[in-house]
Amino acid sequence: MDTGTVLRNLLTLAWLLPLAGFVAEIYALQLRWSHRLSKAPAQLAVACIGAGFLCSLSALLYWGSQTGWAGFSPADHGHHASEEHHGDEHADEEMPPADALHPSAPEAGEHAAEGESHGHTPAHAPKFYAGTFYKLATFGPLEITLDWYIDSLTLVMFTMVTFIATCIHLFAMGYMKDELTEEYEDHEVHLPGGHHFTRPGRFHRFFAFLSLFCFAMLGLVLAGNIFQVFIFWELVGVCSFLLIGFYVERHSASTAANKAFIMNRVGDFGFLIGLMILITSLGTFRFFDVTEDHVEKTGLFSLVRGNDGKLDVSDDKSVVQSVVYLRDSQGHRLVDGTTPRSISYLLLIAAGLGVFAGSIGKSAQFPLQTWLPDAMEGPTPVSALVHSATMVAAGVYLAGRFYPMFPPEVLLGIAYIGCITLFVAATIAVVATDIKKVLAYSTISQLGYMMLGIGVGGWAAGLFHLVTHAFFKSLMFLCSGSVIAGCHHVQDMRQMGGLRHKMPLTAYTMLVGVIAIAGLAIPGVGNALFGQALAFSGFHSKDAIVASALAFTELNSNQLHRLLFVVPLVTAGITAFYMFRLWFMTFAGQPRDEHVYEHAHENPAIMTLPLVVLSLLAAGCALGGEQGWLYSLLSYSETVPAVERLASERVASIVLPSHHDVHDVHGMAGGLALFAAFAGTATAYLLYCRKVVDPDDIRRQAGGVYDFLVDKWRFDTLYDVAFVRPCLVIGSWCQGFDQKVLDVVLHASAAITVVVSKWERTFDEGMIDGLVNLVGNSTTNFGRSLRVVQTGRLRQYVMWIAVGVVVLFAALFTALPK
Amino acid sequence: MEPVGLNAYLFVGAVLFVCGIVCMAIKRNGIGVLMGVELVLNGANLNFVAFARYTPLGLDGQVIALFVIVLAAAEAAVALAIALNFYNNHLSIDVDRGSELQG
Numbered sequence: 001m002d003t004g005t006v007l008r009n010l011l012t013l014a015w016l017l018p019l020a021g022f023v024a025e026i027y028a029l030q031l032r033w034s035h036r037l038s039k040a041p042a043q044l045a046v047a048c049i050g051a052g053f054l055c056s057l058s059a060l061l062y063w064g065s066q067t068g069w070a071g072f073s074p075a076d077h078g079h080h081a082s083e084e085h086h087g088d089e090h091a092d093e094e095m096p097p098a099d100a101l102h103p104s105a106p107e108a109g110e111h112a113a114e115g116e117s118h119g120h121t122p123a124h125a126p127k128f129y130a131g132t133f134y135k136l137a138t139f140g141p142l143e144i145t146l147d148w149y150i151d152s153l154t155l156v157m158f159t160m161v162t163f164i165a166t167c168i169h170l171f172a173m174g175y176m177k178d179e180l181t182e183e184y185e186d187h188e189v190h191l192p193g194g195h196h197f198t199r200p201g202r203f204h205r206f207f208a209f210l211s212l213f214c215f216a217m218l219g220l221v222l223a224g225n226i227f228q229v230f231i232f233w234e235l236v237g238v239c240s241f242l243l244i245g246f247y248v249e250r251h252s253a254s255t256a257a258n259k260a261f262i263m264n265r266v267g268d269f270g271f272l273i274g275l276m277i278l279i280t281s282l283g284t285f286r287f288f289d290v291t292e293d294h295v296e297k298t299g300l301f302s303l304v305r306g307n308d309g310k311l312d313v314s315d316d317k318s319v320v321q322s323v324v325y326l327r328d329s330q331g332h333r334l335v336d337g338t339t340p341r342s343i344s345y346l347l348l349i350a351a352g353l354g355v356f357a358g359s360i361g362k363s364a365q366f367p368l369q370t371w372l373p374d375a376m377e378g379p380t381p382v383s384a385l386v387h388s389a390t391m392v393a394a395g396v397y398l399a400g401r402f403y404p405m406f407p408p409e410v411l412l413g414i415a416y417i418g419c420i421t422l423f424v425a426a427t428i429a430v431v432a433t434d435i436k437k438v439l440a441y442s443t444i445s446q447l448g449y450m451m452l453g454i455g456v457g458g459w460a461a462g463l464f465h466l467v468t469h470a471f472f473k474s475l476m477f478l479c480s481g482s483v484i485a486g487c488h489h490v491q492d493m494r495q496m497g498g499l500r501h502k503m504p505l506t507a508y509t510m511l512v513g514v515i516a517i518a519g520l521a522i523p524g525v526g527n528a529l530f531g532q533a534l535a536f537s538g539f540h541s542k543d544a545i546v547a548s549a550l551a552f553t554e555l556n557s558n559q560l561h562r563l564l565f566v567v568p569l570v571t572a573g574i575t576a577f578y579m580f581r582l583w584f585m586t587f588a589g590q591p592r593d594e595h596v597y598e599h600a601h602e603n604p605a606i607m608t609l610p611l612v613v614l615s616l617l618a619a620g621c622a623l624g625g626e627q628g629w630l631y632s633l634l635s636y637s638e639t640v641p642a643v644e645r646l647a648s649e650r651v652a653s654i655v656l657p658s659h660h661d662v663h664d665v666h667g668m669a670g671g672l673a674l675f676a677a678f679a680g681t682a683t684a685y686l687l688y689c690r691k692v693v694d695p696d697d698i699r700r701q702a703g704g705v706y707d708f709l710v711d712k713w714r715f716d717t718l719y720d721v722a723f724v725r726p727c728l729v730i731g732s733w734c735q736g737f738d739q740k741v742l743d744v745v746l747h748a749s750a751a752i753t754v755v756v757s758k759w760e761r762t763f764d765e766g767m768i769d770g771l772v773n774l775v776g777n778s779t780t781n782f783g784r785s786l787r788v789v790q791t792g793r794l795r796q797y798v799m800w801i802a803v804g805v806v807v808l809f810a811a812l813f814t815a816l817p818k
Numbered sequence: 819m820e821p822v823g824l825n826a827y828l829f830v831g832a833v834l835f836v837c838g839i840v841c842m843a844i845k846r847n848g849i850g851v852l853m854g855v856e857l858v859l860n861g862a863n864l865n866f867v868a869f870a871r872y873t874p875l876g877l878d879g880q881v882i883a884l885f886v887i888v889l890a891a892a893e894a895a896v897a898l899a900i901a902l903n904f905y906n907n908h909l910s911i912d913v914d915r916g917s918e919l920q921g
Contacts, residue, residue: 792920794851794913798842 003066004129007150010059011158012133014052015222018215021048025208034204037180039173041204045211046169052218053162060155067126072629127151127637130224130288141283147224149287151637153463156630157221157397160467163617164389164474165214167610171478172210172381174607175485179203187489189249197249206246210385213239217390221397225285226300226355229401230268230275233358233394237264240391244378256374263371267361274354278405281343281351282326287401289329298328301404301639304348307331309640311407313345324348324407345407352410355402356417363395363447366421370715373440380481383436387443388474393466396450400463403454404639408654415455415552415564422448423567424713426574430581431709434491435480438582442517443473445575449545452568457656458548460635464622465541467630472516472538472618478611479510483586485607487600493585495593503602507587509615512536514583516618518576519543519677537622539674542572544626544662547669551657554665558653565669572673576680584688626666827868834861848901848911852894859890 025041028034034041064072128151136144178184179201189197216239220232238261245257278300279285286299306312306327316322323342326334334341359365364372372392376383386392399406399414406414422445429441446469453462484491486503500507519542521535546568553565591597602608622630686692699706711717838857845851863883870879905911 790920792917794916795843795846798839798851798854802839802843 003063004126004131004150006062007059007129007155008131008148010055010062011150011154011218011222012148014055014059014158014162015215015218017048017052017055018045018211018218021045022208022211022215025204025211028204028208036182036201036203039180039203041207042169042173042176045207046166046173048211049162049165049169049214052214053159053166056155056158056162059150060159063150063152063155072633128154128288130290132224132290142279143284144227145225145286146228147286147288148222149224150222152633153397153400153637154221156467156633157393158218160470161214161217161221161389161393164470164614165210165385167614168381168385168389168474168478169207169210171384171481171607171610172206172379174604175381175481176203176206176379179206186247186249188247188252199249202246206243206379209239209242209246210381213243213385213390217394220394224287226275226278226287226402227285229398230271230358233271233362233398234268236391236394237261237268237362240375240386243382243386244375246378246382250377252374253377256371256377260371260375263368264361267358267368270354270357270360272354274351274357277347277351277354281347296328298326298334302327302329303334304343305404305640309404314342319345348405348407349409352402352406353413355405356399356410356414359395359399359451360417361395362398363392363451364421364444365395365417365447365451366424367715369421369425369444370712370719372444373437373712376434376436376440380436380477380484383440384474384477384481387440387477388470392443392447393470396447396454396462396466399451399454400459400466403459408656411455411457411656412654413455415452415549418448418451418453418455419564419567420448421445422452422571423574426571426578428709428712429578430574431706432578433493435483435493435496435582435586436477436491438493438578439473439476439480442575442579443469445571446473446517449542449568449571452564453545453548456548456552456564458545458662459638459640460631461541461544461548461662463634464544464631465538467634468516468537468541468618468622471614471621472513472536475611475614475618476510476513476517478607478614479506479513482506482603482607482611483510485603487596490593490596493582495596496586496591497589497593498587498591498597499600500587502597502600505602505608506611507583509608509611510587511583512615512619514579518579518681519572519673520576520681521674521677523671523674535625536619537617539677540622540625540628540631543666543670543673544631546572546673547662547666548657550665550669551661552655555655555657555661556653569672569676573676573680573683576677577684578680580681580684581688584684588689824868824872827864827872831861831864831868834858834864837861846912846914848897848904848913851913852897852901855893855897856890859886862886 021044024033024044028041029036128149130147130149133146133148136146138144180203181201183198184201186197186199191197213236216232216235220229220236223229223232241257241261244260245254247253248257275285282300282303284297284300284303286297287301288299289302290297290299303326304311304324307329308331312325312327312333314321314323314325322345324345326341326343328334361368372387375386378386425441425444425448429438429445432438432441446465450462450465450469453459453465482503483496483499483506486499486506487496490496516536516538519535519539521539546565549565549568553561622628625631687695687698708714834857838854838859838861841854841857842851843854845854863886866879866883866886868879869875870877870883873879901911904916908915
């Protein structure tokens with residue numbers, strides 16, 4: 001078996017196992033495989049996802065061994081890029097090596113060390129493996145297929161998702177044990193008469209939904225065409241709906257589930273528009289090229305980016321007239337008869353923005369970010385899964401996977417959306433007091449960083465942050481879950497404090513996560529192993545994004561673009577501030593609520609073990625920074641390699657930085673970000689630990705700003721006024737119209753029908769029935785009149801016979817001619 | 819002596835037929851009625867045989883006559899059975915009393 005088949009089989013197994021688990025778990029009770037008090041469904045779920053993790057990990061290692069560890073090599077990525085990415089992101093097994101196609105790479109002169117790098121990586125190692133599972137349907141030229149597409153991004157995502165999901169499943173076995181009962185009393189649901197709502201426990205159902213969630217997310221990552229991505233995209237949305245609304249009897253939970261689903265629908269509408277533009281203009285959903293019956297069907301990436309990663313834009317000065325020529329995998333323009341096939345540049349922008357609208361919804365970016373904090377209504381393991389590895393990661397993953405389809409203008413839009421989001425969310429997190437809400441806003445903020453990274457051309461940086469963030473955010477969510485479980489479902493940080501004495505394991509694993517997200521580092525001790533500085537994972541990835549942003553702003557003369565660097569820099573400080581605020585308020589200082597403190601306790605090993613494992617990865621997964629294996633692995637499959645500056649003058653003047661540009665400013669950006677992080681940390685320490693200034697005083701001083709932030713920048717109010725209320729008003733109008741006009745018309749027509757029917761009944765009974773009865777009666781009367789002939793007297797009959805014969809003869813002889 | 823012609827046979831047949839009809843019409847005794855029926859049938863039979871002899875009808879007429887004889891025998895058997903049952907029920911075979919089947 002070749003490498004592609006092995007990888008496909010391993011990942012397909014990892015993908016389908018959770019589905020099998022879901023089916024078994026959801027029917028466990030109905031088919032009497034299990035009973036309500038049994039932990040078997042959870043064990044099955046853990047087994048499925050754990051086996052999936054082993055499959056994914058072995059796939060990752062197998063891929064490494066087959067490609068000569070090319071992606072893992074801790075090479076300077078500048079060289080790395082010039083060697084590996086200058087050509088063919090679509091190298092396939094049948095195709096000649098990338099170098100043969102592009103003997104003179106245009107960017108060769110930029111990198112002095114290019115010559116050396118030829119030695120250590122095999123240039124012919126395929127960047128990805130892809131193929132088709134199954135053809136669902138063919139509508140003319142449109143094929144709906146189930147494809148698979150495996151590159152190092154897919155492998156890293158698979159390993160990351162399955163690993164984190166395994167940890168979360170294990171944690172949930174402990175966290176959800178309250179549900180292992182026939183009568184679960186929900187203390188949040190108040191029934192009239194002072195009672196609480198009681199229902200049977202839903203332990204097995206929770207794990208079934210978790211399994212389905214993992215299946216959907218893995219399917220999304222494995223998908224080889226954008227339509228398939230959309231299918232699993234929606235499945236992820238449904239699963240999040242089910243899990244956020246797990247406590248469906250709570251009004252807040254069902255509302256939050258609805259809100260998440262509906263706001264995602266808004267984004268998905270844009271996604272659908274993007275899909276329609278793509279299918280009408282490009283005629284395919286596939287990412288990759290396939291050859292069927294010696295006819296090459298070019299995939300999306302080749303069509304738009306050819307084989308050199310560049311858009312082939314026509315020379316028209318006007319934006320409206322300029323088009324992007326479609327090319328095949330060899331880089332030749334495709335022709336339709338004699339005219340070259342092309343797509344309008346504006347349409348390509350529209351398609352890109354449409355697909356990105358889907359990401360905005362899923363990844364809770366501005367302006368659709370308000371659903372995510374509400375999604376905290378779900379059980380904490382769900383929050384951890386939604387916020388790290390699955391739901392919100394899907395949006396960033398899509399933006400990363402679809403990166404080749406985005407023209408620079410769309411990327412600029414992505415960057416600004418990310419920039420706004422990360423700032424807005426971070427400021428709200430500063431004033432949030434619910435421990436989970438702080439984490440929720442920090443998630444939004446970090447997602448903004450990822451989008452910003454992708455938008456300013458730092459593709460690998462954005463996805464690097466996605467992976468590191470997944471580890472430390474799932475860690476922190478599980479820690480917060482541990483705190484909540486340990487404090488008997490108290491979530492308000494103002495009732496906590498000093499908890500590190502009661503739950504040390506939770507506190508110190510949480511501290512690892514906090515340091516990671518804050519991006520603290522010890523500068524100056526960098527070496528080959530640790531990378532630039534001794535730091536946890538978050539420092540490296542955030543550093544990479546900030547460096548990309550700085551390189552971007554330096555290349556673009558437009559002063560407004562300075563914001564793209566300054567805002568994330570400031571926000572890095574804010575991030576450190578609110579994360580340490582959370583830690584100090586929760587774990588340090590004196591207990592604020594004696595009652596809560598008295599009853600707080602550390603959780604059993606099944607809940608703390610995942611914390612320890614995750615904290616190790618949160619600390620060390622990005623070991624080596626941008627020279628480390630993770631970043632190298634991700635950038636190995638960078639589909640549009642940033643080996644040279646990409647400039648665009650169409651709508652806005654944009655220059656995307658190259659790896660080299662980013663590398664030049666790396667030290668400065670990293671230093672500034674580190675300074676901001678330390679400043680934030682110090683502020684938090686002074687305010688919440690040393691209490692140099694009472695935070696309440698500041699709150700009173702800046703009352704207006706504080707209220708504005710507590711109200712979440714009044715987005716909910718705005719949407720309420722702008723969308724919800726008008727909807728309700730229009731709804732009540734419609735109801736009025738319904739009742740006053742439509743109902744009246746309906747009732748009148750009903751009355752008329754009754755009257756007409758009465759007339760018709762009279763006619764029926766009088767005329768039709770009369771006619772029929774008349775025929776019947778006359779027949780009866782005629783028959784009765786014939787009765788008298790039958791006298792029953794034999795001799796009379798004989799007489800009639802005789803007379804009849806005589807009459808017949810008489811008639812014969814008189815009437816008939818002789 | 820002039821040979822006997824068809825008309826003579828037809829005359830005798832007609833006399834027999836009329837006798838039979840009259841017998842059926844005036845007899846109140848069921849047996850008498852049956853005898854009238856026999857006369858009618860034999861009158862008709864005579865005609866068939868005569869036609870067979872004097873016209874191109876040929877053997878067909880004689881065959882039909884034989885059928886009629888067989889039919890008459892069967893009819894007589896059935897009719898006598900009816901007559902016996904009638905007697906059992908009414909202690910009489912007066913056909914005028916058998917008028918239960920009137921309309």
